[in-house]
Amino acid sequence: MDERRLKYLIQEKKYVTLKKELEEMNEVDVAEILEDLDIHTALLIFRMLSKDLAVDVFAHFSVEQQRDIIGLVTDKELKHIVEELFFDDMVDIIEEMPANVVKKILLHAKEEERNLINEFLRYPIDSAGSIMTIEYVDLKKAMTVKEALEHIKKTGLNKETVYTCYVTDKNRKLEGIVSLRKLVISDEEKTIEDIMDRDVIYVHTHDDQETVASIFKRYGFLALPVVDKEDRLTGIITVDDIMDVIDQETTEDFQRMAAMSPTEEKYLDASIFSLAKHRIIWLLVLMISATLTGGIIMKYEKVLETVVVLTAFIPMLMDTGGNSGSQSSTLIIRGIALGEVELKDAGKVIWKEFRIAIIVGLALAVVNFFRIYFFDGVGVLISFTVTFTLFVTVVISKVVGCILPMIAKKLNIDPAIMAGPLITTIVDALSLVVYFSIASWLLNI
Known part of the structure; x- marks a missing residue:
């Protein structure tokens, strides 16, 4: 049923037809339709549903919609919902609700259920006990x-x-x-x-x-x-419960890889201040850590003053190094998450990434040498310096990119932290050290 059809049936007060059509739909679709309506209209339609369908629809509402419905329904209606909900759904709801709503729900739960709920709530968050159900044969x-x-x-x-x-x-x-x-x-x-x-x-x-x-x-x-x-x-x-967990864990990994603090708030529902708060901490950390690269450049200021053209290639080297490291770290993090890569495989992973880095580094170095020498008109010695640095940077970046997630796993830290911006910052610093060291050596500065 599309939104226009729904609005038409409500405006024309064709509730019999509306109820009949909703009863033939999947509870997930009904919940999605009611989510888009104002709470009073949603409640009107919710009350029209059969008792069994209403309970199933309620279980698929967002936390905010559930809270609003609980605040508006009668005690008798709430009692039926509480009695008919699967136990794990009830625990999930209680975990998300404010204290006053929890009190209202527990008031209508049987004593045995209240005791079980309290027991479930004592399990550590994100543990198997916190997501299980007692409804089994x-x-x-x-x-x-x-x-x-x-x-x-x-x-x-x-x-x-x-x-x-x-x-x-x-x-x-x-x-x-x-x-x-x-x-x-x-x-x-x-x-x-x-x-x-x-x-x-x-x-x-x-x-x-x-x-x-x-x-x-x-x-x-x-x-x-x-x-x-x-x-x-x-x-x-x-x-069905573990699918929600997989979605949640994947979202958290993406947020960490993008240098953000994990949050379960939906993007459109979250305030701009909440979203900013989750981003600004990591950006501050990365900004301050980036001063390391500035310190390295200042340390080799004499090299840059002697051969100013070296400055033009710094962005290219840092970007290539960061991208190379991110490629490796992303693959290893994904492998760890899927159980394809374990700590005991560290030697195999490093050796594999090292060989890949040699091939990739050589390909990039050859293309880069001809580009710099023929198109940029730079001398052979400087072209070789930049190219050799590029090769070494790619090799180091890929090896570092595969090692850091495994170190994080060993230290029981989420490997997703060792991705994207953080690994780029580390690789940038290493790229500059390698670049200026090679330039000093080859150009006798």
């Missing part, structure tokens, strides 16, 4: 396949997924898993113990969410069990 190994299918029919409606079931003992210790497909095709008289898979891949409640994301990507899971220190099943993480 658990089975006992003594059950027959027939009994298990009956159990799924009775309890599965309120679970986030039924495609994978988890086998636990009387102490909730995870013993195995069994897929719904295997249950359906197995003999009804067989026990769960006969058909379950004992080789279970799981994560612990305090594992970082990036670790969880890498396991999902590696194995292509739809859900992943989460256990505590004693291997008791605590919850599961579903693929």
